[in-house]
Amino acid sequence: MSDGAKYWTKPWNPWVGCSPISPACVNCWAARDASTRMGAIAPYSTVTRLGKWTGEVAFVEKRIWEPTRWKNQRVFTCNMSDLFHELVPDEWIDQVWASMMLSPSCTFFVLTKRIERAAAYLNSPRLYSAVLHAAEKARALNPRLSKIGLSDPTHFRSAPWIWVGTTIENNQAREERLHHLARIPYPHWISMEPLLEAPDMTRADLESAEVRWVVQGGESGPDARSSDVEWFQAILNVCEAAKVPAFMKQLGAKPKALFRVRHRSGADMEEWPERLRIRQFPVFHQQKPAPVIGGS
Numbered sequence: 001m002s003d004g005a006k007y008w009t010k011p012w013n014p015w016v017g018c019s020p021i022s023p024a025c026v027n028c029w030a031a032r033d034a035s036t037r038m039g040a041i042a043p044y045s046t047v048t049r050l051g052k053w054t055g056e057v058a059f060v061e062k063r064i065w066e067p068t069r070w071k072n073q074r075v076f077t078c079n080m081s082d083l084f085h086e087l088v089p090d091e092w093i094d095q096v097w098a099s100m101m102l103s104p105s106c107t108f109f110v111l112t113k114r115i116e117r118a119a120a121y122l123n124s125p126r127l128y129s130a131v132l133h134a135a136e137k138a139r140a141l142n143p144r145l146s147k148i149g150l151s152d153p154t155h156f157r158s159a160p161w162i163w164v165g166t167t168i169e170n171n172q173a174r175e176e177r178l179h180h181l182a183r184i185p186y187p188h189w190i191s192m193e194p195l196l197e198a199p200d201m202t203r204a205d206l207e208s209a210e211v212r213w214v215v216q217g218g219e220s221g222p223d224a225r226s227s228d229v230e231w232f233q234a235i236l237n238v239c240e241a242a243k244v245p246a247f248m249k250q251l252g253a254k255p256k257a258l259f260r261v262r263h264r265s266g267a268d269m270e271e272w273p274e275r276l277r278i279r280q281f282p283v284f285h286q287q288k289p290a291p292v293i294g295g296s
Helices: 029-036 090-101 115-122 127-141 143-147 171-181 203-208 229-242
Strands: 010-012 074-077 107-112 162-167 188-192 211-217 246-250
Touching: 090 127, 090 162, 107 115, 107 188, 115 162, 115 171, 127 143, 162 171, 162 211, 171 188, 171 203, 203 211, 203 229, 211 229, 229 246
Parallel strands: 010 074, 074 107, 107 162, 162 188, 188 211, 211 246
Antiparallel strands: none
């Protein structure tokens, strides 16, 4: 990945490991990376085998409160897993949500293919008390965090520095996931990577789900599936019509294009026609945290 294609500044993985759930998972870059570059390192050695996830998830407790020590970072949350994986208990997610809410100077990107569970979790009546309880652990370790209050995480704008998104790799995913994303009380974004077919995405789709940012790209790796650059152009056109910022991450390892691409993942914009060189960011809001509630 070229530096320009990297829209986040820090990864954060309080657990690792996953399992395939949709066509986008077939050539998972995270599983490949975890198995090869990090495969001999715990906890990755327990969750990968031969370049694939085993389906197990390993909790890394020491990482839970890391973001509370960071400033002004764009954080990709669980990029080596899925925050809402079916083997992850709510109690783990409670701690992650408390950690993000206690870190208002950062911007967090949560991306999940299990968006139905995310919507249920983030609208649950239990969530506020559960996050307050989890935050007590962080405040015991770092009394400075007692100055940061937490408002009800089921309410819109309780923590606008947390962006929740879902993957839309094909039209079936659009039909199945966007309406669940619309229920989530946080800023919405979508990742159309890898884009696997000509998209039917419309301006109305983006507006109905209140999507505020679209990231798209082709697949990388030796077994990458091809994406047509005109599919990307179609999405850029829809974003422009809807006035939604678009981030063209990469064309993929095997783009269908009338121009030559040398970069191994097609992430070098200098190789692209001008019309595709779009890497826009939305305005990421940090707001003052709520008054202190529910703990010292």
